[in-house]
Amino acid sequence: MTTSKGVYDVIVIGAGIEGSSSAYNLVKQGLRVLLLDQFPLPHSRGSSHGQSRITRYVYEDEFYVRMMVDAFPLWSRLEQESGVELFTNCGVLDIRRGGCPGMRRALDALRAHNIPHESLSSPELQRRFPVLTTGQGDVAIWDPNGGLLRADQALRAFQTVFKQLGGVIHDNEPVTSVTPGSQVVIATTKSVYTSANVVFAAGPWSGPLCASVGLHLPLKPIRISVFYWRASDDYREMYGSSQFPCFIDSRGGGSHFHTYGLPISEYPGLVKVCPHEGPSIDPDDRDKGTDDSWTEEGTLATVKSTFKGLATTPSIREYCIYTETPDKHPFLDQHPRFPNIIVAAGFSGHGFKLAPVIGKAVTELVLKKVPTYNMKPFKIDRFEPRSHL
Known part of the structure; x- marks a missing residue:
């Protein structure tokens, strides 16, 4: 799977756990995918570094429990694909x-x-x-059935399998501008790329990134x-x-x-x-x-x-x-004016365990498939009038 002249089917901005899982899921669909990060990888500036995270089924919200029903076997699949043990079942x-x-x-x-x-x-x-x-x-x-995930190893596993499947990672390359359109133009400190779709998964930098395309979210x-x-x-x-x-x-x-x-x-x-x-x-x-x-x-x-x-x-x-976010649920939705821009941000400290299904949900949004999960709690417009263009 080769890409020339900086043209991709999807560009994912942010190589944290959600961005890396999204890129991994997208490349499995045969898409040409570029994963961008502003820092040299690996780094400890955002939300995905460290050695451990909790994973669990127990949640007050049924829609998260439903997502975890899929997340656990998807973590197991990543373990098999990467050959790395990622989960310790300590409850x-x-x-x-x-x-x-x-x-x-x-x-x-x-x-x-x-x-x-x-x-x-x-x-x-x-x-x-x-x-x-x-x-x-x-x-x-x-x-x-809960326990701990090896965070750094999980992040590395997503990125390793992504590259094995033909995905491209450019690190130490901050994005300087995003120009929406039927082909989105992404300018960085090193190059200019075009893509049919873009995923914003920039963690704590997602607010300014969204604002650059007119989307003001309470992050x-x-x-x-x-x-x-x-x-x-x-x-x-x-x-x-x-x-x-x-x-x-x-x-x-x-x-x-x-x-x-x-x-x-x-x-x-x-x-x-x-x-x-x-x-x-x-x-x-x-x-x-x-x-x-x-x-x-x-x-x-x-x-x-x-x-x-x-x-x-x-x-x-x-x-x-x-x-x-104000309700502690992420934004996982299409830009209301530019549907080929997908936002995956605001995970409020509980997104790591969900990463395999977040990547699956992002891929369904990009491909315009019927969603597997209840996406209503993650809509961009749920905080109107604050979430507006």
Whole structure:
């Protein structure tokens, strides 16, 4: 599959997990695909770097559970194609307040798709996972088929298979302009390309990119601190992935900050416990001195109240970026005026696990196929009048 004179069927802007999955799915359709990224690959400036992410079935929204029904086998297919192990099945705990509406919605969504799960009371939770301390009224959903994804390896696997199938990757090549039309013209710092279709999957840079073609979306990049906490010698084995699951703490309020975490899997003896929120930032100046001490304080409160044997100061702090929308659902839709421009942005910190089906959905939009999934929650016009031309 060769391409000459910079002419493609699809150009994907952004080689993060969503862009790379989209490019991988598109090239499988026999299309000539160029994947562009502004930074040299691999890089740690956006939202797809790092060693691990949570993957799970449990969601409050049925449409996400439906997508995860396909995502799990698609991750397995990528493992087979790349020859790389990407998934560790350690399970996922979703800890909540008893009786909360979100708990009922999540259970209903799992039942709708016959997904194996258990509801655990606080005593049952602590019996099964003795490193945990939870309140009397707390409950949890146990998702036994969830676990962790090897993020950097997953991203590399998509890109490797994409190139094996004839796809082209140009990194260290920022886009300088996009000119819509029946053939979209993409100018970069190095060249000019034309394409019948373009996919915007630029993560925290998607807002300005969309604005350049008259589309103003409520996308807010925020900086997320990634903390690693040392487990004491007495508890270290209990925090390993053979005994301890990934978790999401959705309780909120009081000493319970909205956090998520993973077992020891990246740094020896360190458990990953992180906030699910952070300050608004400019992605081009991510590391400037924005005050986010409150994120460490809130996460520490959860660490102290919920986890036995963890240090009260993080050993390592790293950063990544979420690009949030007001309802925490992404934009996955055609440009209202230029339908050959597809937007895939605003995944609000929970898009990595969905990447295989996001790539499938993007491909269906490009090829104008009947969508497999419920696309209504992802429409560009759902925030009118803010999402306008």
